[in-house]
Amino acid sequence: MLNKKINVFAVTCSMLAGLVFSNIANAHTGWILPSHFSISKEGGDWLTFDVTAANATFVFDKPASADMARVVMPDGRQERPGFVLRGKRRSVFDFEFTEQGTHKVLIKNAPRYITHFKAGRRDTPKRMRVNKVERAAMLPEESRDVETSVMFTRVESYITVGKPSVKAFEIEGKYLELKPITHPADIVAEEEVRLQFYFNGKVQAGVKVEIVREGVPYRNQQNQIEVVSDEQGFITFIPQIAGRYLLVAKHQGVITDDLFADKMRASVNLTFEAVLP
Amino acid sequence: MKIKNLSFLLVSLYLAMPSWANTIPDTATMEIQFELPSIKSSTYVRPYVALWIEDAQKTPVRTIQLWVGKDEWLKDLRSWWRKVGRNDPILVDAVTSATRPAGQYRFTWDGLDDQGKRVQQGEYTFHVEVVREHGGRNYLRQKLVLLEQSFSKQLSATQETGQITLNYQVK
Numbered sequence: 001m002l003n004k005k006i007n008v009f010a011v012t013c014s015m016l017a018g019l020v021f022s023n024i025a026n027a028h029t030g031w032i033l034p035s036h037f038s039i040s041k042e043g044g045d046w047l048t049f050d051v052t053a054a055n056a057t058f059v060f061d062k063p064a065s066a067d068m069a070r071v072v073m074p075d076g077r078q079e080r081p082g083f084v085l086r087g088k089r090r091s092v093f094d095f096e097f098t099e100q101g102t103h104k105v106l107i108k109n110a111p112r113y114i115t116h117f118k119a120g121r122r123d124t125p126k127r128m129r130v131n132k133v134e135r136a137a138m139l140p141e142e143s144r145d146v147e148t149s150v151m152f153t154r155v156e157s158y159i160t161v162g163k164p165s166v167k168a169f170e171i172e173g174k175y176l177e178l179k180p181i182t183h184p185a186d187i188v189a190e191e192e193v194r195l196q197f198y199f200n201g202k203v204q205a206g207v208k209v210e211i212v213r214e215g216v217p218y219r220n221q222q223n224q225i226e227v228v229s230d231e232q233g234f235i236t237f238i239p240q241i242a243g244r245y246l247l248v249a250k251h252q253g254v255i256t257d258d259l260f261a262d263k264m265r266a267s268v269n270l271t272f273e274a275v276l277p
Numbered sequence: 278m279k280i281k282n283l284s285f286l287l288v289s290l291y292l293a294m295p296s297w298a299n300t301i302p303d304t305a306t307m308e309i310q311f312e313l314p315s316i317k318s319s320t321y322v323r324p325y326v327a328l329w330i331e332d333a334q335k336t337p338v339r340t341i342q343l344w345v346g347k348d349e350w351l352k353d354l355r356s357w358w359r360k361v362g363r364n365d366p367i368l369v370d371a372v373t374s375a376t377r378p379a380g381q382y383r384f385t386w387d388g389l390d391d392q393g394k395r396v397q398q399g400e401y402t403f404h405v406e407v408v409r410e411h412g413g414r415n416y417l418r419q420k421l422v423l424l425e426q427s428f429s430k431q432l433s434a435t436q437e438t439g440q441i442t443l444n445y446q447v448k
Contacts, residue, residue: 040351040358042366163364186359275355276416 028053030064030155030269031246032107037273038185039161044098047159049081051107052090057212057246066091068108072168074101074161101165102185107155111175113261115139117146131260150261152176157271158184173201176251176266181234189242189274196233199251199266203233209249213241239274246271300395301423304448307386309341311405312439315379316412323376324409324437325350327357330386330421333400337361338390343372356416357406365391381439388423398424407437419443 030053039045051069054061063086071079081093097103113131118124119140130138132148139146152175158168164185171177181194197207207229212222227235239245247270255264313324326344331337337360345351351369352358362369368391390396401421408414415435425447432441 036352038352038358038363040362041347041349045349160363162366185363188359275359276414277356 028055028062029057029246029248030107030109030153031058031271032069032105032155032157032269033058033244033271034105034157034159037157037159039097039159044096044161046094046096048092048094049105049157050090050092051155057216058214058244059217060090063087063089063091064107066093066107068110069093070106070108071095071097072104072106074099074103074165074167076167076170097159097161100162101160102168102183103159103161104168105157105159109153109155111150111152113148113150115146115148117143119143132258132262133260147263148261149263149265150255150258151265153267153269154178155269160185171198171201173198175200175264176204176207176249176268178247178249178268178270184272187239187272187274188277189239190277192236192238193274194234194236195247197229197235197249197251197268198233199253200255203231204251204253205229205231205233207233207235207249207251209235209247211237211239211245211247213239214244214246242274242276244271244273299398301388301398302425302447303395304446305388305423305425306446307388307421308442308444308446309384309386310440310442310444311342311382311384312434312441313377313379313382313407314434314437314439316409316437318412320411322410322412323378324407324412325354325376327354327361327404327406328384329357329361329404330396331360331402331404332396335360335402338396338401339386340368340372340391341386342374342384343369344374344376346376348373353408353410354406355408355414356404396423403443405432405438405441409437413437417441421445 033050035048050060051064051066052060052062053064065086066084069081071081073079081095083094085092113129114127115130115135116125116127117139119126128138135148164183169179171179177198179196179198181196187193197204209227211225216222225237227237229235249268251266253264255261326342327340328342329337329340340361351362388395401423403419403421405417413436415437417432417435417438419430419432423445427446430443434440
């Protein structure tokens with residue numbers, strides 16, 4: 001009897017822990033960290049990539065999956081990485097870059113739906129992982145302020161073999177997208193960087209962008225760069241110090257005529273390096 | 278009226294700096310005295326070295342020396358790779374040579390660009406990038422105005438480079 005009680009308790013505990021964990025995991029920023037950003041070896045070379053989600057820039061924390069990692073080749077076609085490993089605190093994949101030009105490396109995330117609502121006498125805010133179609137059957141009666149968001153994050157980076165190219169920059173026209181104006185292989189410390197944001201295929205003003213250099217645990221301040229995109233979707237900033245940077249761009253937009261959601265919360269997490277001047 | 282204005286502008290530009298339209302004299306050369314200092318280190322390896330010239334628009338004109346073991350490491354000469362190497366694999370093959378030990382070296386730049394043409398008179402920048410595995414990197418730049426007069430410039434020593442002397446000679 002006691003045994004059974006303990007078992008039930010243990011199961012409840014682990015369920016709760018699972019719930020807490022997955023919530024935390026959602027709040028973490030996903031990123032991809034290449035071992036190198038440029039290749040000079042003739043015939044190309046293997047590179048390795050870390051994939052994780054964390055609150056501190058480039059500190060390994062949660063084992064985000066790398067199963068959906070893809071490489072956009074210089075001609076625009078997509079390839080899968082050759083080796084994918086999943087660890088406890090990060091995933092890893094390797095890819096052999098043999099074609100000349102600029103590649104875009106990304107994690108092909110699936111959009112996630114979340115429905116927020118209020119219920120009960122005390123207007124308790126609640127949420128469920130369902131879209132607009134699914135929510136009809138699941139919402140309690142007299143739910144109020146019901147709103148379903150679709151969340152989509154692009155996790156990406158650019159690798160250049162030999163001479164840089166731009167075909168891999170082409171946008172899909174969906175969610176939030178970043179188009180390099182300054183080529184990622186030409187980002188130099190102390191020099192201005194210019195990038196452009198698109199939301200559902202159109203240039204987007206008001207995209208909030210935060211850029212943080214690696215090594216946060218070893219300095220007192222984050223020293224983040226904060227910029228907002230202008231009317232044409234452009235941002236400009238100057239990375240003062242050479243190093244690897246994580247750019248996190250976020251945008252929320254109301255979407256109409258969508259079967260599954262009322263609102264879109266989209267982000268782009270780009271890893272880039274600023275080379276020495 | 279507009280066309281007249283434009284031609285007037287062009288003529289006055291030509292008169293204002295006639296020498297800029299000319300190439301440097303046929304006899305003009307630049308002698309480069311270059312030194313890799315001996316560095317005491319338990320893991321000393323010969324550094325990668327690139328010496329090159331850029332024009333006033335920062336366009337690479339000539340790679341004078343390139344010492345790298347394998348093409349895999351070309352990218353470690355960060356600035357040279359970004360400005361020159363990655364854009365022209367044939368040039369890289371043509372100029373690359375093995376790394377060299379600490380010591381004094383002397384080169385002569387013949388005043389030609391990578392295509393073998395004599396360069397125009399005007400403003401240029403001499404670049405030196407030295408990168409050592411297990412060691413440091415030094416990247417030096419020196420502005421040069423190449424006209425019809427000889428001159429000499431000196432670049433002070435750094436961790437990875439000894440004193441560098443540039444002698445532009447017009448005989």
